[in-house]
Amino acid sequence: xxxxxxxxxxxxxxxxxxxxxxxxxxxxxxxxxxxxxxxxxxxxxxxxxxxxxxxxxxxxxxxxxxxxxxxxxxxxxxxxxxxxxxxxxxxxxxxxxxxxxxxxxxxxxxxxxxxxxxxxxxxxxxxxxxxxxxxxxxxxxxxxxxxxxxxxxxxxxxxxxxxxxxxxxxxxxxxxxxxxxxxxxxxxxxxxxxxxxxxxxxxxxxxxxxxxxxxxxxxxxxxxxxxxxxxxxxxxxxxxxxxxxxxxxxxxxxxxxxxxxxxxxxxxxxxxxxxxxxxxxxxxxxxxxxxxxxxxxxxxxxxxxxxxxxxxxxxxxxxxxxxxxxxxxxxxxxxxxxxxxxxxxxxxxxxxxxxxxxxxxxxxxxxxxxxxxxxxxxxxxxxxxxxx
Amino acid sequence: xxxxxxxxxxxxxxxxxxxxxxxxxxxxxxxxxxxxxxxxxxxxxxxxxxxxxxxxxxxxxxxxxxxxxxxxxxxxxxxxxxxxxxxxxxxxxxxxxxxxxxxxxxxxxxxxxxxxxxxxxxxxxxxxxxxxxxxxxxxxxxxxxxxxxxxxxxxxxxxxxxxxxxxxxxxxxxxxxxxxxxxxxxxxxxxxxxxxxxxxxxxxxxxxxxxxxxxxxxxxxxxxxxxxxxxxxxxxxxxxxxxxxxxxxxxxxxxxxxxxxxxxxxxxxx
Amino acid sequence: xxxxxxxxxxxxxxxxxxxxxxxxxxxxxxxxxxxxxxxxxxxxxxxxxxxxxxxxxxxxxxxxxxxxxxxxxxxxxxxxxxxxxxxxxxxxxxxxxxxxxxxxxxxxxxxxxxxxxxxxxxxxxxxxxxxxxxxxxxxxxxxxxxxxxxxxxxxxxxxxxxxxxxxxxxxxxxxxxxxxxxxxxxxxxxxxxxxxxxxxxxxxxxxxxxxxxxxxxxxxxxxxxxxxxxxxxxxxxxxxxxxxxxxxxxxxxxxxxxxxxxxxxxxxxxxxxxxxxxxxxxxxxxxxxxxx
Numbered sequence: 001x002x003x004x005x006x007x008x009x010x011x012x013x014x015x016x017x018x019x020x021x022x023x024x025x026x027x028x029x030x031x032x033x034x035x036x037x038x039x040x041x042x043x044x045x046x047x048x049x050x051x052x053x054x055x056x057x058x059x060x061x062x063x064x065x066x067x068x069x070x071x072x073x074x075x076x077x078x079x080x081x082x083x084x085x086x087x088x089x090x091x092x093x094x095x096x097x098x099x100x101x102x103x104x105x106x107x108x109x110x111x112x113x114x115x116x117x118x119x120x121x122x123x124x125x126x127x128x129x130x131x132x133x134x135x136x137x138x139x140x141x142x143x144x145x146x147x148x149x150x151x152x153x154x155x156x157x158x159x160x161x162x163x164x165x166x167x168x169x170x171x172x173x174x175x176x177x178x179x180x181x182x183x184x185x186x187x188x189x190x191x192x193x194x195x196x197x198x199x200x201x202x203x204x205x206x207x208x209x210x211x212x213x214x215x216x217x218x219x220x221x222x223x224x225x226x227x228x229x230x231x232x233x234x235x236x237x238x239x240x241x242x243x244x245x246x247x248x249x250x251x252x253x254x255x256x257x258x259x260x261x262x263x264x265x266x267x268x269x270x271x272x273x274x275x276x277x278x279x280x281x282x283x284x285x286x287x288x289x290x291x292x293x294x295x296x297x298x299x300x301x302x303x304x305x306x307x308x309x310x311x312x313x314x315x316x317x318x319x320x321x322x323x324x325x326x327x328x329x330x331x332x333x334x335x336x337x338x339x340x341x342x343x344x345x346x347x348x349x350x351x352x353x354x355x356x357x358x359x360x361x362x363x364x365x366x367x368x369x370x371x372x373x374x375x376x377x378x379x380x381x382x383x384x385x386x387x388x
Numbered sequence: 389x390x391x392x393x394x395x396x397x398x399x400x401x402x403x404x405x406x407x408x409x410x411x412x413x414x415x416x417x418x419x420x421x422x423x424x425x426x427x428x429x430x431x432x433x434x435x436x437x438x439x440x441x442x443x444x445x446x447x448x449x450x451x452x453x454x455x456x457x458x459x460x461x462x463x464x465x466x467x468x469x470x471x472x473x474x475x476x477x478x479x480x481x482x483x484x485x486x487x488x489x490x491x492x493x494x495x496x497x498x499x500x501x502x503x504x505x506x507x508x509x510x511x512x513x514x515x516x517x518x519x520x521x522x523x524x525x526x527x528x529x530x531x532x533x534x535x536x537x538x539x540x541x542x543x544x545x546x547x548x549x550x551x552x553x554x555x556x557x558x559x560x561x562x563x564x565x566x567x568x569x570x571x572x573x574x575x576x577x578x579x580x581x582x583x584x585x586x587x588x589x590x591x592x593x594x595x596x597x598x599x600x601x602x603x604x605x606x607x608x609x610x611x612x613x614x615x616x617x618x619x620x621x622x623x624x625x626x627x628x629x630x631x632x633x634x635x636x637x638x639x640x641x642x643x644x645x646x647x648x649x650x651x652x653x654x655x656x657x658x
Numbered sequence: 659x660x661x662x663x664x665x666x667x668x669x670x671x672x673x674x675x676x677x678x679x680x681x682x683x684x685x686x687x688x689x690x691x692x693x694x695x696x697x698x699x700x701x702x703x704x705x706x707x708x709x710x711x712x713x714x715x716x717x718x719x720x721x722x723x724x725x726x727x728x729x730x731x732x733x734x735x736x737x738x739x740x741x742x743x744x745x746x747x748x749x750x751x752x753x754x755x756x757x758x759x760x761x762x763x764x765x766x767x768x769x770x771x772x773x774x775x776x777x778x779x780x781x782x783x784x785x786x787x788x789x790x791x792x793x794x795x796x797x798x799x800x801x802x803x804x805x806x807x808x809x810x811x812x813x814x815x816x817x818x819x820x821x822x823x824x825x826x827x828x829x830x831x832x833x834x835x836x837x838x839x840x841x842x843x844x845x846x847x848x849x850x851x852x853x854x855x856x857x858x859x860x861x862x863x864x865x866x867x868x869x870x871x872x873x874x875x876x877x878x879x880x881x882x883x884x885x886x887x888x889x890x891x892x893x894x895x896x897x898x899x900x901x902x903x904x905x906x907x908x909x910x911x912x913x914x915x916x917x918x919x920x921x922x923x924x925x926x927x928x929x930x931x932x933x934x935x936x937x938x939x940x941x942x943x944x945x946x947x948x949x950x
Binding site for chain 3: 479507510
């Protein structure tokens with residue numbers, strides 16, 4: 001793959017990399033015939049970012065440059081290396097005339113060649129750490145709640161919170177949106193300033209709330225995506241459902257660039273002051289325990305939204321940790337059968353652990369280099385994204 | 389100057405000590421400096437280990453008054469960070485007039501500062517002096533100069549600033565062939581290379597007799613950043629033994645000039 | 659106990675922000691004493707007792723608030739004393755400079771709180787946005803009130819008006835990098851000297867022509883090492899060695915729009931820096947002298 005980024009877009013790409021760097025430590029790059037996808041995932045797997053650069057973002061785009069008939073080149077590089085190539089986004093438009101990116105599948109390097117003013121050429125040879133892709137599954141459309149907002153509105157609102165605040169909760173009704181840094185249940189509040197900002201619907205460009213809800217997510221990544229929107233002077237679209245399900249933020253300019261930021265959400269009362277890492281672990285444990293007991297409450301249809309399976313935990317990558325042995329699985333199957341026999345009137349078909357396993361392996365397979373979405377038969381993993 | 393000071397070893401005064409302050413700050417990477425007042429001007433030198441030697445040189449015409457006794461050597465060691473704090477005693481936004489006095493060997497260096505915009509205020513400082521350590525004489529007339537590169541200081545600062553700070557080593561390749569000047573840094577698994585061809589309009593002049601590859605500690609090279617920020621022009625000279633001499637010129641509004649100079653020893657190949 | 663106050667003017671909002679900011683730089687915690695006519699910000703040393711507090715600041719509420727209601731515990735205990743983290747208060751007031759209105763009230767959430775309701779203008783629309791901060795406070799029990807009384811200090815040996823704090827701040831910030839103590843000397847003739855002395859350097863900044871409010875001399879220097887310029891009468895000079903950092907922290911008060919700052923010195927023992935503004939803000943900082 002070889003492509004040229006014209007001068008003005010180099011700054012955009014730099015800002016993109018800087019925004020992604022605030023999410024995760026590894027950058028996954030995938031080159032398809034009509035676009036390049038940049039993805040990353042944070043360490044606690046509670047935030048995912050994907051930026052799609054369409055063919056028209058580039059002045060020249062040849063994804064088959066080095067070899068023909070290659071489906072799509074995938075690679076993973078360290079985010080630090082990527083940042084090194086895009087040091088100061090603010091100055092790039094004054095210094096850089098264009099950028100050439102080359103990915104040769106046979107060498108082990110991704111090459112960024114910045115052709116700068118005054119005849120200076122800066123070349124960065126970045127080692128490729130791995131050749132696989134990464135993908136998350138989430139629902140963007142057909143959600144009851146959608147808000148479009150200028151990034152300035154949200155940034156202004158966040159200006160009322162402290163740097164030390166870890167998470168924010170959005171309390172959303174059709175009358176108002178309240179952003180606060182605390183949940184409903186008492187935690188140790190004697191040392192913390194509890195702040196909240198109320199925003200009325202008319203302040204947003206569009207505001208559709210089908211289901212009143214509370215969603216809580218980490219501030220760090222929220223600020224990062226707002227920074228990205230600010231750099232490009234674009235509005236932010238927020239698509240979300242209810243507590244526990246991931247919230248999807250979309251920033252796009254309709255032509256060259258489209259970014260999806262997916263943040264896992266949690267219930268506000270689960271350790272509001274804990275870091276997201278902590279939340280994920282405690283939630284995962286709760287999920288395991290509750291699933292053992294409440295299997296009958298779960299749905300099994302895979303063509304429904306998968307995150308229904310995991311009501312309390314909106315971990316995006318719900319693969320089972322390795323310590324779940326085969327014995328446990330057998331136990332769960334037995335439990336399911338017992339549940340079935342006991343409650344024959346129950347309409348809900350329990351989720352069999354084996355199907356959970358399959359879900360896990362589906363996710364797991366996303367990490368494999370040979371993963372092809374078409375392999376999963378009859379399962380709609382995610383609705384087609386609209387082109388809006 | 390007062391009559392009482394005519395027997396002093398060294399006296400000098402300046403309308404504004406601000407440029408002197410900035411110049412000295414740019415070589416302040418060690419605690420102590422050697423202060424030398426010569427007829428031609430004032431020179432302060434700082435050394436780090438045996439690898440880097442930096443000097444600030446202020447020609448006598450920068451001073452409104454400048455007097456050094458012919459029959460003595462004015463040479464002593466002084467704490468340069470205390471010296472710069474005193475020069476800045478009224479803050480960065482204030483221009484202060486400066487008078488310096490050095491009575492005789494072993495005396496403290498006396499500074500008197502008066503801010504231009506505040507009346508009825510003055511500061512006097514007595515800074516202890518010690519016997520100067522000997523300074524390495526790095527210039528060797530017998531070793532030929534292999535390459536010389538002249539750039540605008542701001543341009544070189546931009547290039548240096550772009551290098552990844554976490555790298556230990558910087559490799560400079562100079563050659564009569566294209567791309568003439570290459571600056572390479574190696575990261576954990578990556579490599580970055582900046583090519584500066586002599587045709588670039590950033591390059592004011594370039595000469596190179598033979599290709600040479602030089603390695604330095606990046607940290608040493610970055611020591612010149614503060615000096616680059618206040619200077620207008622930078623000249624890099626490399627000798628056949630790898631010694632790098634970087635000369636920087638600062639030009640004030642009144643056309644007077646001040647200089648900083650850095651000698652950097654190369655890293656030896658393993 | 660009840661407390662509710664409303665502020666709508668931008669001037670007082672800025673002042674309050676600066677005052678709280680300065681206090682937060684001087685001390686992490688402070689005591690808020692609310693009375694009918696004044697609000698006091700009191701900072702004590704940890705071992706509070708006979709030693710005067712580090713900071714005593716009083717503002718007259720009528721110059722700041724358009725509405726002000728309070729009810730104490732009972733007739734004998736009319737005031738309200740609250741312990742608060744000054745940094746929290748400062749952080750919450752950061753946006754006050756552009757606010758339209760501030761309402762402060764004492765509330766009970768899971769614990770007693772000072773709730774700040776701020777109406778912020780929106781850059782998107784003409785209407786305002788509601789922001790609310792709950793800052794946890796501790797109600798100071800009545801038996802401890804005695805520790806937060808107005809300090810009584812003896813008549814100072816000299817009271818001299820300081821030059822603009824901004825000028826002092828530059829110099830003190832440079833001096834504090836060179837020495838941990840600063841010697842402050844004032845003479846009945848209107849001269850003020852700030853001096854540091856270390857093995858490496860002696861630096862003295864001298865101000866002349868300052869206004870002397872009062873002088874209770876002559877000063878006894880028999881046991882000291884005070885130097886003076888040869889033309890000065892040493893019995894008219896009063897000095898004290900104080901911690902440079904504390905002095906520097908007080909100088910953050912230069913943000914407070916003020917009229918004048920007086921420096922009271924009790925020879926070798928105490929320096930009191932008293933800032934007074936047109937709006938009747940009285941800000942006193944007490945720094946104990948260091949005696950070797």
